[in-house]
Amino acid sequence: MEADLPQIAIGKPSFSFDQQGGGNGFAIQISGDSTEILNDLAIDIARSLETVEGLKDVISDGDSGNKEIRVNIDRVRAANVGLSAQAIAQSVSIAMRGENLREFRDRSGEIAIRLAFRENDKQSIEQLADLPLYTPEGRRITLGTVASLHVGRSPDSIRRTDRQTAVILSANLENDVSIDDVRPRVKSLMDQMQLPPGYSWKEGRGFERQDDTADMMATNIILGIACIFLVMAALFESLILPFSIILGSIVFSIFGVFLLFAATGTTFSFMAMIGIMILIGVVVNNGIVLVDHINNLRQEGVSRDAAIVTAGRDRLRPILMTVATTIVGLLPLAIGTTQVGGDGPPYYPMARAIIGGLAFSTVVSLLVVPALYVYFDSLAAWGRKVMRTARQGRVRALES
Known part of the structure; x- marks a missing residue:
């Protein structure tokens, strides 16, 4: 859109994108x-x-409001001539907005009467400064003698934080630049930057929500791993x-x-954390299929090392086919911009x-999972041996 816009000599158009909606937005907040x-x-700061x-x-957003004329009343000068701020404000209000008077009645009915300045008498700040005011003594003065006027911008809304x-x-953000x-x-x-006392800055609420969301997703991932551990412990009848x-x-x-993110230059985001949560539930399937087949072979009397080799050979094709179909199915989504x-x-x-987690873990886990299985199985066997020795020693102590 920006590329097709014609050149404007008096300004440069810009577009604002919603940060939480996935656009290229960045915001900071100044408080005081x-x-x-x-x-x-x-x-x-801008x-x-x-x-x-x-x-x-x-x-x-402080510059996004409409222009307004601000009237600052000098209360000392106003008091010297016997005028209050309320009386001056009422006169300005009548001049700018007008005031409804009592209706005029005649034979044809009631006629509404409104007192107001003519439009051509309120076109400039100088005309407003010449607004006549009357003191309690009846002396005529102008608004400019008891007030100063200047043009400013009124905010569309007043934000308050804490x-x-x-x-x-x-x-x-520029192209190819991330938050x-x-x-x-x-x-x-x-x-x-040195801010005045009592004034501070912080990143916009979008970053606070982003950090809170990241913490929540990390907690969900840990809970997911804990649930997977409980399921596998029940399946293998082992806590190790x-x-x-x-x-x-x-x-x-x-x-x-x-x-893969480092290789492709992909920014880690909320959607990436969702992908990790999905990934955790997918990659464990390959390990469960492999370890469960090893346990079944060992129950049939096959030695541990032979069972590991046989299970790796039997489950290699199904694991690779499952991973390949998953990766191929996700490729359009991975290279698209949906x-x-x-x-x-x-x-x-x-x-x-x-894709990155599944591909890398599949290649590595075919070697690492069997090696870890041997380690933890040996650790479990050592633990059982220690417990058995301890029980035998206690039995001998009781018999003696």
């Missing part, structure tokens, strides 16, 4: 007591943010053997996610997380 000071700070590499179209007024500075790339640059710049799959499949799958709801976060981080 005075709206005027916040607006002045926002102008200086000018500084324009110099940050990767940011463009920096705007402040009982303080806040101003939001938002910006768009994580810009975030440390902005933090470094803002840490160097499930660790061979958790360490051999899940850990290496997460490592594979970051490996977004949730059309304008939400893209799907490809989730698809790439599943």
Whole structure:
């Protein structure tokens, strides 16, 4: 859209994208007591943010309001002539907005009467400064003698955070630049700026929600792994053997996610965390199929090492076929730009997380899971031997 816009000599158009909707948005919040000071700070900070590499179209919501004329009454001068701020404000209100008077009645009915300045008498700030005011003694003065007038902008809305007024500075990101790339640059710049006492800055609410969401997803992943552990412990009738799959499949799958993200330059996002949650439930299937077949062969009398070799040979083709079909099915989503709801976060981080973790963990787990199985099975056998020796020693002690 920006590429097709014609050149405008008097300005540069910009577009604002919703950060939470998956767009290229970045925002910071400045808080303090005075709206005027916040607006002045926002102008200086916006000018500084324009110099940050990767940011463009920096705007402040304090400048988004309409223009207004602000009348600052000098209360000392007004008191000297016998006028109150309320009386002056009432005169200004009548001049600008008018005032309804009592209806005029005649034979034809009632006629509404409204007292107001003519439109051509309220076109400039100079005309407002010449507004006549009358003192209690009947002396005529002008508004400019007891008040100062200047043009400013009124905010569309007043934001408050923790009982303080806040101003939001938002910006768009350059192409091929992520929020994580810009975030440390902005933090470094803002840490160097000296804000007045009582004024502070922080990243926008989108970042707070993003951090809260990341913490929640990390908790969900841990709970998911715990549930998977309980299922595998019940299946294998062991509290030790499930660790061979958790360490051999899940850990290496997460490592594979970051490996593929680094190779493709994909930014780790909320959708990537959803992909990891899905991945955890998928990669354990390969380990469960392998370890369960090893246990079945051992129950038939096959030695442990022979059972591992036989199970690896028997389950190699099904595991590779399952992984290959999953990866091929996710490839269109991984290389496409489809977004949730059309304008939400893209799907490809989730698809790439599943593909990278599944591919890497499959290759590694075919070697690591059997090795860990041997280790934990030997550890379990040693534990059983220790317990058996301890029981025999206790029995001998009781007999003697």
